[in-house]
Amino acid sequence: MRPAELHSAATKRYKVQRTTKAGNMPAWRTGRRPVFLKHAATFAAVIDRRYSRKMIVRARIVVTMDGAPIPNGAVRVSGDRIADVGKFSDVASANDEVVDLGERVLLPGLINVHCHLDYTCLRGKIPRQTSFTNWIRSINAEKEKLTAEDYVASINAGFAEAQRFGTTTMANLTAFPELIAEIETPIRTWWFAELIDAREPERANEIVESAIESLQANKNWGLAPHAPFTASGSLFQRCQEVALRKNLLLTTHLAESREEMEMFRDRSGWLYQLLKEIGRDMTDCGHETPLQLFLRELHFSQRDPSTSFGMTGRWIIAHLNELTESDFDSLAEIQQKFSIVHCPRSHAYFGHAAFQFKRLQRLGFNICLGTDSLASNDDLSLFAEMRAFQKKFPAVEPEKILEMVTVGPAQALNREHEFGKVRQNFLADIIAIPFRESPAVYETILNFVGKVPWIMLQGKITDTP
C-alpha cells in the first residue's frame, strides 16, 4: 500500500487530536524553567483533526540525534517533512497550530533492519534448543503447519506490533514475496525476498527472477540470499549483479552460529550433517570460514564500482558472531564497509559466541540493532533490544545505543539524509514517550517499556494498533 492510501485508510478511525494556536499559549516562557500545562484540553481552540499540512509539535525535550537534545523543543511539520526544529520560542509564531505533547520526549521513529514478520505467529512456539541445527529442524516443523493465510495474518500482526513499539521503518525479510500484495503495510518497509536454492542451485537465476516479479511493485525492496549454507554462490552472485544494475539493497545471514563455522571451515558438525542429508552440494566446505567464502564469492577484494554507494555498501549483514583472527584481517582490508545488524535477544536465545562489538566498531562498520524473528525472540521492541545490548555492553553510551536504531539503520538503508534524525527537510517520522526528570534523557529512552503513546509517520499522526 502506498503512503497516501495508507493515510486515507488510517484517517477513518482517528482519535481526537488537541491543538491550539501558539498565540493562545500562556506566557510560560517568562519563568526560568518552562512551565508545561498538564491539560491541553484547557486551550481554547481544540480542533478535532489528526493531520495538518502545517503544524508545530511541541514537547518537554526533543532528542534530535543531530546535536544536543533541545529542552522545551518544537518541530515544525509541513506536509510529510520536518520544516524546522529548535526551541519552541524560536520555531513557533502566533498563528501556528500547535500539537502540545507536554511532558514527553520527542525522538526519531525507530528503524529495525533485521526481522522476519513471517514468523510473528511462532512466538513462544520453539523452546531453546541445544543447537542451532535443532532450531532449524524445529522451525521447519512449525512452518509445515502454516498456510498462506496464516503467514499473511502473521505479517500483519508483526507490523502492528512493531508500530506499537515505535518502529517507523523496517527491513523485513520474507520467504513469500508472492504474499506481499496481500499485505497492507502500515509503516515504511523495505521488502527483502529471502531466497534459498540449497537443493536446486541450477535454478538460482529463475528463483531471483520470480522474486523480482513479486517485489518490483513495491517502492522499497531488495534481495536476501538467506545464508551461505542455504544459498549457492551463484544465487549470491546473481543477487549482487541485479542489485548493482537496479540500485537495490542486499541482506543476508552470515557467520551466525558455531555450527556454520564448523560446516564451512571444518567440514563437520550438525549443520554440515543436516545439509548433506538434504542433498546440498558440500564441496564448498572444508576450505574457509563463512566470511571468507562470502567475500571471495562476491569478489569483495576487487575495487568497488563507482555506483552511488558501491558494491559493499549495499550489503546489510546480519549476525557475524563467529569470526576468526584471519576474518578480522579480511574485514580490516575492506575499504567500503558494509552494515552489520546485531540482534541482542536472538543472540542470547541461541547462546552464540560473544558479539565482537568493539572490534567491529573500531574497524569502521556501521553496527545496527535488529529484532530478528519471534521464532527466537519475545517481541518486536527495539527499546528492549537496546536494553539487552546495554546489559552486555554497559560501557557504550546510551546515546550511541540509540544511534544503532536510528542514524545507523538509516545509513544501512542508504537514506541517512532522509530519516533517522529530527532534522530540517527530513521525513517527519517522529515518536514521543513520557519524559522523566531523572535519569538522563537517553537513559529514559532506553528504559521505556510498553506501547509508544504518540507516533507521527511521514507528517501524519497515526493511531497505534
Ligand SMILES: [Zn+2]
Ligand atoms: Zn534473521
